[in-house]
Amino acid sequence: MGQTAPVSAIAWTAAVSLAAWLWLLFCQGFFWRTDVRLPPHRDPRDWPDVCVVVPARDEAGVLPASLPSLLAQDYPGRAEVFLVDDGSSDGTGGLARELGESARRAGGLPLTVASPGEPPPGWTGKLWAVRHGIGLARTREPEYLLLTDADIAHAPDSLRLLVAAARTGGYDMVSQMARLRVASGWERLVVPAFVYFFAQLYPFRRIGRPGSRTAAAAGGCVLLRTDAAVRARIPDAIRHAVIDDVALARAVKGGGGRIWLGLAERVDSVRPYPRLGDLWRMVSRSAYAQLRHSPLLLAGTVAGLALVYLVPPVALVAGVVTGSSAAAVPGGLAWAVMTGTYVPMVRHYRQPLWLAPLLPFTALLYLLMTADSAVQHRRGRGAAWKGRTYARPDTVADEG
Structure with missing residues (x-):
C-alpha cells in the first residue's frame, strides 16, 4: 500500500x-512549427528611405563580422547607418569608424558613429542609445527605421526583403528572430530550446493575426515604420524595459500598429556563447x-x-x-x-x-x-x- x-x-x-x-x-x-518566414512580398514601385540604428556597447569582438554586412546592403533606395556607441571601453566607436571608412571606399552605405553619454535614471543603456540614434535618423526623414543589434549579420538582400514584406503586407513592424550561433556543445543543447520556449510563450502565428493580443519582437532585427514609432512614443514609452523587444512590440500594437514576427533565414547572430556560464x-x-x-x-x-x-x-x-x-x-x-x-x-x-x-x-x-x-x-x-x-x-x- x-x-x-x-x-x-x-x-x-x-x-x-x-x-x-x-x-x-x-x-x-x-508554436512548434518553424515555417513562419517572411510573408509573401513583392518589390515596391518606389523604395522608401531607411535609416539603420545600431546600439553598441563593448562590441569590438563582433563588429568586424556584423557591421560590414549592414554597410554592404544591396538596397535600391536611400539607406544610412547610425551606430551609437554606448560608453564602450574596448574601442568599439573607433573600430566602427574604420569599418565605415573601408565600406565607403567600396561603395557601401554611409555610416555615422555617435555617442549619447551615460543614460539618465530610468533608462537602460541600450534604449538610451536607441533614442539617440532614432533622433539622428529622423533628421533624414526616413519612412522606416531598422533597429538591429551590433552582433547581427545581415545577408546582402536582408533590408530589401524586410522593406518589401512590410510594404506588401501593410505592416508597421516586421521583425525576424535571427538564427543564433550553435557551434559549441552547450550552444547546441541550449540555443534551439531558447527559441522554442520563446515561440511557446509568443506563438508567431498569433502575433501577426488581426485582433490578436499576442505581441512580441526579436530585438536583433526590427523594421519599424517611423510614424508608428512616433505614435507609440518609441523608445520613451519603454525606456526602462529590460526585455525591450517584447515591450516594443506591445507598444506598437497597442498604438494600433500591425506587427509581424517570424524566423529568419538570412539574418544571423555572430555572438558566441561557448560555455554554459555564458x-x-x-x-x-x-x-x-x-x-x-x-x-x-x-x-x-x-x-x-x-x-x-x-x-x-x-x-x-x-x-x-x-x-x-x-x-x-x-x-x-x-x-x-x-x-x-x-x-x-x-x-x-x-x-x-x-x-x-x-x-x-x-x-x-x-x-x-x-x-x-x-x-x-x-x-x-x-x-x-x-x-x-x-x-x-x-x-x-x-x-x-
Whole structure:
C-alpha cells in the first residue's frame, strides 16, 4: 500500500502532463512549427528611405563580422547607418569608424558613429542609445527605421526583403528572430530550446493575426515604420524595459500598429556563447523581469516547467521500474509529444535529431536559470549587463 500511493500520484501527474502537451500541440498557435518566414512580398514601385540604428556597447569582438554586412546592403533606395556607441571601453566607436571608412571606399552605405553619454535614471543603456540614434535618423526623414543589434549579420538582400514584406503586407513592424550561433556543445543543447520556449510563450502565428493580443519582437532585427514609432512614443514609452523587444512590440500594437514576427533565414547572430556560464548569464539576466519580478509567477513557472517537461521522463522511468503502465504510458506519450514538437526547431538549427529527446534536461537548466535570476534580483544584481545593473521598473521615478 505504501508503494502504491506514490506510483498512483505519479500516474495522475503524468496524465495531467500528457493533457497539457496535447493542449500545447493543438491549441497554442502551432508554436512548434518553424515555417513562419517572411510573408509573401513583392518589390515596391518606389523604395522608401531607411535609416539603420545600431546600439553598441563593448562590441569590438563582433563588429568586424556584423557591421560590414549592414554597410554592404544591396538596397535600391536611400539607406544610412547610425551606430551609437554606448560608453564602450574596448574601442568599439573607433573600430566602427574604420569599418565605415573601408565600406565607403567600396561603395557601401554611409555610416555615422555617435555617442549619447551615460543614460539618465530610468533608462537602460541600450534604449538610451536607441533614442539617440532614432533622433539622428529622423533628421533624414526616413519612412522606416531598422533597429538591429551590433552582433547581427545581415545577408546582402536582408533590408530589401524586410522593406518589401512590410510594404506588401501593410505592416508597421516586421521583425525576424535571427538564427543564433550553435557551434559549441552547450550552444547546441541550449540555443534551439531558447527559441522554442520563446515561440511557446509568443506563438508567431498569433502575433501577426488581426485582433490578436499576442505581441512580441526579436530585438536583433526590427523594421519599424517611423510614424508608428512616433505614435507609440518609441523608445520613451519603454525606456526602462529590460526585455525591450517584447515591450516594443506591445507598444506598437497597442498604438494600433500591425506587427509581424517570424524566423529568419538570412539574418544571423555572430555572438558566441561557448560555455554554459555564458548562456546562463544570457538567460538569467532577464528571466525574472519576464515574470514581472513576482514570486507568485516564479513559483507558478517553476511548477509549470516541472509538470510539463520533467514529469514525463520521471513518470516513464518510475513506471518501468515499478511495473506501472498507468505511470509509464502517459509519461512516455507526453515525452514523445514533447520530442516531436521540438524536432522542427532542431532541424531549423541543422542539429542532429538525437538532441530532441534531451529537451527535459535543457528545460531543467532553464528552470535553474530562472530561479537563479530571482536570487540575483533579490541580491541587487539582477538585470546586470556589461557593467550595468538596472533597477526594477517600479523603483524608478516616473519622468512624465
